Amino acid sequence: MQQKIVDFTNLLRKSGIRVSVAESIDAFTALDELSLADRGIFKDALRTTMVKRSEDIATFDQMFDLYWSAFYDGLRNSFDQAAGDMEGEFDLDQMMQALQEGMQNMGGDQELDLSELAKALLTQDLDKLEQLIRDAAENAGVERIENMLQLGFFTRRTMEQMDAEGAGDQLRSLAQQLREAGMGDAEADALLELIDKFLEALRKSVRNYTERQLQQQNFDYMEKFRRESLLEKSFYNLTEDEIKKMREVVVRLAQRIKNVLSIRKRRLKKGKLDLHTMLRRNMAHGGVPFDLIFKQRRKDRPKLVILCDVSSSVANVSRFMLQFVYSLQECFTKIRAFVFVSELGEVTPVFKDKDINDAIEKALDGGDVINVYTRSNFGFAFHHFWQNFLSSIDNKTTVLILGDARNNYNDPRAWCLREIQNKAKDVVWLNPESPSAWGFGDSVMDKYLPYTDVAEECRNLKQLSRVVDRLVL
Amino acid sequence: MFDSPDEVIDQLEAQGYICNKNIATVVFLAEKLEKPVLVEGPAGVGKTELAKVVSAATGRPMIRLQCYEGLDEAKALYEWEYSKQLLYTQILKEKFAETMAGATTVKDAADRVGQEDSVFFSERFIVPRPLLRAIRADEPTLLLIDEVDKSDPEFEAFLLEILSDFQVTVPEVGTLEAVHKPLVFLTSNDAREMSDALKRRCLHLYIDFPNEELELRILNKKVEGVEQRLAEELVGVMQRLRKLDLKKTPSISETLDWARALLALNASELDEDLVRDTLNVILKYEGDIKKTQAELGRLITRKVEEGEETQAGSDAKQPEKTKPAKKGVLH
Ligand SMILES: Nc1ncnc2c1ncn2[C@@H]1O[C@H](COP(=O)(O)OP(=O)(O)OP(=O)(O)O)[C@@H](O)[C@H]1O
Ligand SMILES: [Mg+2]
Numbered sequence: 001m002q003q004k005i006v007d008f009t010n011l012l013r014k015s016g017i018r019v020s021v022a023e024s025i026d027a028f029t030a031l032d033e034l035s036l037a038d039r040g041i042f043k044d045a046l047r048t049t050m051v052k053r054s055e056d057i058a059t060f061d062q063m064f065d066l067y068w069s070a071f072y073d074g075l076r077n078s079f080d081q082a083a084g085d086m087e088g089e090f091d092l093d094q095m096m097q098a099l100q101e102g103m104q105n106m107g108g109d110q111e112l113d114l115s116e117l118a119k120a121l122l123t124q125d126l127d128k129l130e131q132l133i134r135d136a137a138e139n140a141g142v143e144r145i146e147n148m149l150q151l152g153f154f155t156r157r158t159m160e161q162m163d164a165e166g167a168g169d170q171l172r173s174l175a176q177q178l179r180e181a182g183m184g185d186a187e188a189d190a191l192l193e194l195i196d197k198f199l200e201a202l203r204k205s206v207r208n209y210t211e212r213q214l215q216q217q218n219f220d221y222m223e224k225f226r227r228e229s230l231l232e233k234s235f236y237n238l239t240e241d242e243i244k245k246m247r248e249v250v251v252r253l254a255q256r257i258k259n260v261l262s263i264r265k266r267r268l269k270k271g272k273l274d275l276h277t278m279l280r281r282n283m284a285h286g287g288v289p290f291d292l293i294f295k296q297r298r299k300d301r302p303k304l305v306i307l308c309d310v311s312s313s314v315a316n317v318s319r320f321m322l323q324f325v326y327s328l329q330e331c332f333t334k335i336r337a338f339v340f341v342s343e344l345g346e347v348t349p350v351f352k353d354k355d356i357n358d359a360i361e362k363a364l365d366g367g368d369v370i371n372v373y374t375r376s377n378f379g380f381a382f383h384h385f386w387q388n389f390l391s392s393i394d395n396k397t398t399v400l401i402l403g404d405a406r407n408n409y410n411d412p413r414a415w416c417l418r419e420i421q422n423k424a425k426d427v428v429w430l431n432p433e434s435p436s437a438w439g440f441g442d443s444v445m446d447k448y449l450p451y452t453d454v455a456e457e458c459r460n461l462k463q464l465s466r467v468v469d470r471l472v473l
Numbered sequence: 474m475f476d477s478p479d480e481v482i483d484q485l486e487a488q489g490y491i492c493n494k495n496i497a498t499v500v501f502l503a504e505k506l507e508k509p510v511l512v513e514g515p516a517g518v519g520k521t522e523l524a525k526v527v528s529a530a531t532g533r534p535m536i537r538l539q540c541y542e543g544l545d546e547a548k549a550l551y552e553w554e555y556s557k558q559l560l561y562t563q564i565l566k567e568k569f570a571e572t573m574a575g576a577t578t579v580k581d582a583a584d585r586v587g588q589e590d591s592v593f594f595s596e597r598f599i600v601p602r603p604l605l606r607a608i609r610a611d612e613p614t615l616l617l618i619d620e621v622d623k624s625d626p627e628f629e630a631f632l633l634e635i636l637s638d639f640q641v642t643v644p645e646v647g648t649l650e651a652v653h654k655p656l657v658f659l660t661s662n663d664a665r666e667m668s669d670a671l672k673r674r675c676l677h678l679y680i681d682f683p684n685e686e687l688e689l690r691i692l693n694k695k696v697e698g699v700e701q702r703l704a705e706e707l708v709g710v711m712q713r714l715r716k717l718d719l720k721k722t723p724s725i726s727e728t729l730d731w732a733r734a735l736l737a738l739n740a741s742e743l744d745e746d747l748v749r750d751t752l753n754v755i756l757k758y759e760g761d762i763k764k765t766q767a768e769l770g771r772l773i774t775r776k777v778e779e780g781e782e783t784q785a786g787s788d789a790k791q792p793e794k795t796k797p798a799k800k801g802v803l804h
Contacts, residue, residue, distance in 0.1 A: 020673050026506065033505045034478075034498070041478055044498040052672035054513055054663075054679045255666050258626055 002028070004134065008067050009050065011216060015063055017056045023049055039069070066216060072130060074208045079124050082197035086190065095194065098187050102178040114174070118167040121198045129202070133209055136162035142213045151214065155207045164202060171195045231462045235316035235432055243316070246461060247357065250320050253465045254327035257472060302398045302425070302471070306337045307344070307385065309403030310364045311376045317432050317458055318402045322360045324468045326351055331472040336392055337363070340381035345369025346389075376406055378444065379413035386416040393423045398471065401429045402458075405438070405445035412444040417451040427451060430458035430467060474531075475501050481530075488526040490519070491691045499678040500527055509636055509657035511621075511672060514680035516662055517724025523680070524617040524658040533615040533656060538603040540624035546631060550641060551605045554598045561598075595646060604635055605649070613653040622661040629671055636674050683725065685712050691725060696732045706743045706773070707732060711755070713772050719761045727755040745769050 009024045026049040036042050043064055051060045083092045099122070120128040140157035159165070172195060179188040230249055233242065306325065308318035318339070325335060329351055336348045347367040353359035366372040393399065399420055421427045429452045431438065431445060439446030449455055458464050475481045481497035492500075500523075503510045512520045528535035538549055562569075576582040601609060607616040621629070635641065639651035659675065661667060683691060688708045692699065699707075711728050734754045740747055748769060756762045765772070 018669065022673060026508070026676075029506055030502050033502065038494075040494050041498050044495045045502060048499045048502060048676045048678060052511070052669075052675070052677040053666075057679060252666065258665075 004131075005031070005046075007134070008046075008063075011063055011067055012050060012060065014216075015059055017051055017053075017059060019050045023052075026050075043068075063216075066212060071205075071209055071212055072126070075126055075130060075133075075205045078201040078204045078208075079126065079198070082201040083194070085197060086194060095187070095190060098183065099178070099191065102181060102183045114170050115163065115167050117162050117164065118170045118174075121167060121195075121202065122171065124198075129205070132162050133158070133202075133206055137206070137209055137213065142210055143217070145210065145214050145217060148214070151207065151210055154210045154213075155203070158206050158210065159203060164199065164206075168195065168199050171198075232460050234459050235320075236313070238316055243319070246320065247323060249461060250323045250465075251327060253461070253468075254324055257328060257465075257469060258331075301331060301333045303334045303394070303396050304332045304336070304471075305389075305393060305397055305399045305424075306335070307381070307399070307401045307403070308337065308339045308363075309341070309376065309378075309401075310339045310366070310372055311341050311404075313406070314402055314404050314432055315364050317430060317464065319360055319364055320461065320464055321400070321402055321430070321468075322350065322363065323356065324464070326356050326360070328468070328472055333396070336389075338385065338389070339363055339367060339370060340378075340384075341366075341370065341372050342374045342377035342380050343370040344381040344384045375408045376403075377410045378403060378405060378407050378448075379411045379416070382416035382420070383413050386419055390419065390423065393420060395423070395425055397424050398426045398428060399424045400471075401427065401452075403429070404431055404433050404443070405448060406442050407444045409442050412447045414444075414447045414451060417448050421451045421453070426453040428453065428467070428471075429455040430464070431455065432459050433457065434459070475504060477501065484530040485523075485526050486694075488529045489694055490522060490526040491687060491694055492523070493687060496523065496678065496680065499676055503658075503676055504531070504656060506676070507654050507656075509659060509675045510678055511667065511675040512658060512660045512678045512680060513663060515682065515722060515724060517726035518680045518682060519725055520660040520680055521617070521619055524615060524619075524660070527656070527658070528615040528617075531613075531615065531656070533613050534610070535615045535617055536603050536607045536610070536655070537617045537619060540618065540620050540622075540628070542623060542625060544624050544628055546628075547602070549602050549604050549628070549631075550635075551602055551643065552600045554600050558598050596649075599643065599646070605641060607655040607657075608635075608639055608641060608651045609649060610655070611652055614655045616655040616657045618657065618659040620662060620664075621659045622664040622667065626665075626668070629668060633668075633671055633674065636671070682715055682722070685709070688712070688725065688728060692728060692732055695729050696736065699732050699736060700741055703735065703741055703743065704732070707735070710743065710748065710772050714755070714765065717764060717768060719756070719764065720758045721756070721761060723755040731755050743773055745773060748773060 005027060006024070009019050009027070012019050027046055030045040030049050031042070034041055034045055046064070047057070047060055051057060086092075114122070116128070117132055119125070120132060137154075137158045139161045140154060142154045142158060145151070145154050172192060175188055175191045175195065178191070179185065183191075230242070230245060238246070304325065306321065308314075308322065310318055322337065325332070325337070329335065335351055336346065337350060338344050338346050345367065347363040347369065350356075350359040350363050350367075362368075417427070429445075429448065433443070433445075434457050437443060438449070445455075456463065456467060458467060475484065478494060478497040478501045481500050482492060482494070485492050485497070485500075499510060502508070512523060514520055525535060527533075572585050573582050576585055599605075603616070607614050618632070621632070624632075636657065639654055640648055642648045682688075685708055688711065689704060692704050692708060708728065711723060711731075715722050731751065731754050734751055735743075735747075738747075738751075749766060752762050752765060756765060
């Protein structure tokens with residue numbers, strides 16, 4: 001049992017559920033306290049100790065069925081069927097009875113040399129059989145199975161590992177001995193037939209196990225692939241569904257950043273006594289300091305101004321960046337957000353909205369402040385910003401620009417960006433195109449590059465979250 | 474101590490709480506393994522209530538820590554009763570003078586005062602807040618840390634320390650250990666995800682909306698005097714309502730509120746008008762109400778079908794089927 005739980009834990013890990021060592025120990029302790037006869041309770045106990053995120057529950061359920069229920073049920077079916085398939089009026093209990101007596105008759109001097117497998121087959125000890133199959137499969141390296149074509153091969157290897165043939169020989173020779181010791185011919189024949197049936201059931205079960213292993217392998221692979229690809233999938237051409245899933249990933253990434261921040265803050269906490277304020281506040285008590293006031297340690301939180309290109313090529317970068325910034329608002333002193341295609345307009349109220357997704361979608365749609373159905377003109381947008389909003393920038397402000405710098409052969413007016421950079425702490429530019437394309441065709445990225453402090457390709461969530469990390473940590 | 478999950482089910486039912494095996498198993502294990510339980514799930518599915526009934530069933534008094542943004546150690550764990558300390562100093566002024574008598578140097582005087590530190594920094598001057606009370610209580614308690622997701626991440630980091638060893642170190646006093654390990658329930662609405670570190674220390678329980686059968690049992694248990702037929706219809710509507718894409722999906726508490734409201738109106742069955750008029754009991758957002766009104770027909774379909782069946786079944790009632798005709802007249 002222990003080994004089975006360890007295996008199952010590994011399976012959970014492979015399918016993307018994080019289970020720590022402490023948690024798997026909890027699972028063992030929990031199982032000690034319970035009667036395992038009830039599958040439901042057994043399952044609940046494993047889940048409550050090892051699976052801590054509600055999103056993972058579905059995966060756990062699937063894995064549990066795959067690992068615990070399906071194989072054992074199949075095993076029982078095969079063996080029930082084997083007995084059921086016997087010809088004529090065959091009664092398994094009677095046969096077992098006869099077998100018992102026959103073996104007793106053979107007496108003690110003749111050592112019965114049966115392997116574990118042979119004994120388990122003879123007594124249809126399904127728990128034991130399950131364990132033997134799992135062990136043999138492991139020795140045969142079944143977890144390396146990759147495709148359907150290998151099913152036969154690994155089934156045979158597993159049968160060899162548990163020496164199924166040897167067990168068959170032992171059982172057949174046992175039948176022979178019983179016949180010699182006086183068991184009726186009819187019964188001995190029936191026994192031989194039964195042995196064949198059991199061996200066939202065993203082979204079926206092993207194959208079934210191998211198939212499941214393949215399924216599990218595929219499942220791991222698909223899961224991993226799905227998650228990795230979401231982080232690395234290009235922002236171009238996302239489906240609705242992918243956008244939805246990515247939003248969830250962003251929420252989680254943002255949370256992780258916040259956790260790191262808060263642990264750091266906790267270490268910094270507890271400032272000194274603030275004598276000044278304390279004396280003032282305690283005037284009422286005749287200057288006796290009844291209320292203590294501590295200085296709040298302040299970390300320098302950046303101010304942020306975001307300029308989002310919302311033309312379709314860049315909309316997704318803007319979308320997820322806005323979501324990030326929304327989730328991390330408390331990490332900034334002040335945030336202002338602008339969207340542009342050619343005109344530029346402010347959408348800062350996005351961050352006050354309760355329904356963030358709606359708010360962002362609205363902002364990407366121009367947010368009632370700009371017309372998004374025009375052709376991109378960065379020069380025009382920057383100029384507009386320079387004219388109207390330059391005062392919102394000071395030497396604590398990081399200016400974050402999201403755009404592909406494809407300017408439709410308009411005047412880039414790079415000097416506006418230079419003026420912005422002069423006033424700002426940093427100018428960070430995220431471009432969904434790869435640097436090799438910067439400056440080619442109608443891209444004027446090369447004109448803007450001298451006036452940025454950081455310019456990076458940002459084509460997927462992984463790159464985006466790295467930038468966010470650096471902004472706030 | 475519960476002997477088995479089944480016993481948990483029985484004892485909680487005796488306290489008016491209907492639970493499934495999953496909940497019972499986790500509660501059982503929490504007590505056995507002495508581990509905190511993190512209860513997650515949508516609003517109103519009985520997370521807080523679970524802690525209350527376990528408290529009642531086990532006879533452990535409940536100590537509740539309600540979390541909110543800005544909750545800090547001083548409010549959750551302990552605070553020095555600074556004004557009381559000051560008051561004592563004033564009252565004991567003379568005593569101090571005695572202590573100081575004969576001190577020749579400032580250093581000597583300071584040392585003597587220093588020796589009395591322990592008087593002022595002792596448990597006497599500590600105001601215990603819920604966490605410390607749970608740890609120091611002289612009988613086993615149940616500690617409910619409610620809506621932990623509303624607290625700040627820093628507070629969570631601090632909770633983590635408490636939950637791992639159930640002891641508190643007060644620098645001036647020393648380490649205060651738990652007399653009895655409290656049974657801890659943390660509830661969360663998923664306003665933010667709890668850290669992995671916290672989750673590792675807890676058993677996890679996810680309470681989802683109940684299925685039809687369970688919800689009906691809860692309704693029967695909690696609201697007396699609802700006719701069975703009405704109860705079934707009502708639960709049916711709630712179950713279908715939860716499949717709509719609403720801003721706030723109504724929960725068990727809404728089911729109970731609704732049943733009480735209908736009871737007050739002396740209703741014995743649901744029809745479209747009645748549902749429309751009482752929708753604001755179960756839905757809080759204008760948008761949700763609008764959306765639901767558009768679906769009203771489908772939400773109570775089953776009832777209509779049943780109605781038609783009975784009509785078809787008894788020919789005698791056939792003539793009463795006049796509604797369509799009436800509508801025609803109105804046009
Ligand atoms: N299984 C149950 N048996 C009996 N009553 C229940 C059950 N579940 C919920 N209730 C009732 O539903 C109401 C809401 O429960 P409770 O306040 O515990 O919800 P909650 O999950 O803590 O919600 P929130 O997340 O809003 O705090 C309570 O009145 C409670 O009595
Ligand atoms: Mg609650």
